[in-house]
Amino acid sequence: MSGAGPSFHQDLDEQPINSSLNNAFVDVGESVGLARFFRIDSFPLILEPVELLGQAEPALGLYQITPAFLHNHQPGDEVQTHHYAFHYTGPPTQNYNFIRKVRILSREDTPVSVIYEVETSTFNMGSSSENVQTGTISYSKTGVIATIPFSRFYGTQPILRMEDYCGLPLLTYSTFLNMGLAYCPEENCWGPYDTNGPPPMGTTVLVEGLGTYDEWTSVISPTGYSISSSLVYFMKNGIPCGTEVLLGLDDLTRAASSIQLAPNPAQDRVQVLGTDDAINAELFSASGKRLFERPLSLDRWIDLGGLSRGLYLMRVTTRSGAIRSGRLMIDR
Secondary structure, three states, rough: EEEEEOOOOOOOOEEEOOOOOOOEEEEEEEOOOOEEEEEEEOOOOEEEEEOOOEEEEOEEEOEEEEEHHHHOOOOOOOEEEEEEEEOOOOOOOOOOOEEEEEEEEEEEEEEEEEEEEEEEEEEEEOOEEEEEEEEEEEEOOOOEEEEEOOOOOOOOEEEEEEEEEEOOEEEEEEEEEEOOOOOOOOOEEEEEEOOOOOOOOEEEEEEEEOOEEEEEEEEEOOHHHHHHHHEEEEEEEOOEOOOOOOHHHHHOOOOOEOOOEEEEOOEEEEEEEEOOOOEEEEOOOOOOOEEEEOOOOOOOEOOOOOOOOEEEEEEEEEOOOOOEEEEEOOOO
């Protein structure tokens, strides 16, 4: 059973007040609670419609953000993130800079978790080394990251909103570090605290179906640090978003059919064989860096002048938009 109707704004003497609250539409349900209402905590400066997503008792709709909710993937989905850390005073072993791509191979649901078989590619930006492995990742359906409404304070400011990601509307949960509050156990209170230096800054953005979209913390001081993890590309429901970072030759060639290159090893030039409709060629280093892009001539010969000895990847595009690739060794 539910009811719906307009709201009426009155003063303490029950006299109507001429405001935008009058006739504002409100939904009320016995089983689902308040479904649509208004945020008027700073009225009249703030008057925003708010929709209640769900409730805990009885369990209805989205009332908890869980790891499984954030990491809701299907086979074929991809998520690529950039992880970075720099500590001003070291030691160097604490610093890192790498790209990680997770490709979902299969999914299994249980009552308490969702289990994915994944292929993980990790590319170290410093050494240009790549590690590819398969394994399983499990995300809990019962673990609680946040409960809606946000009735407790944990030292951060929570925000939940719907945002657009390349045409996909996804719920986004953000938290920001509160710079001036901490729990004081002696007095069982929240109050100001002294960090003995500049306080840490940071934010976390978690997105439905993508996981951690952006997370960073930093302290600006001679002994400070900067740590971040940010999503740079994803493929979800067949929709790509962002700019994919190429993770070296293995990643470049994984989904592309092969072409023939001759001579191979080559010295000063190479010819593209095996396709008659190739119109464009790109050359990549072993670390995935694009070195040049050139239109192909009718004879499909490519000048390799100025390139050093080593392993490369040649990728060509055909008139139909198909992409083909092949490995090239330059030996002088």
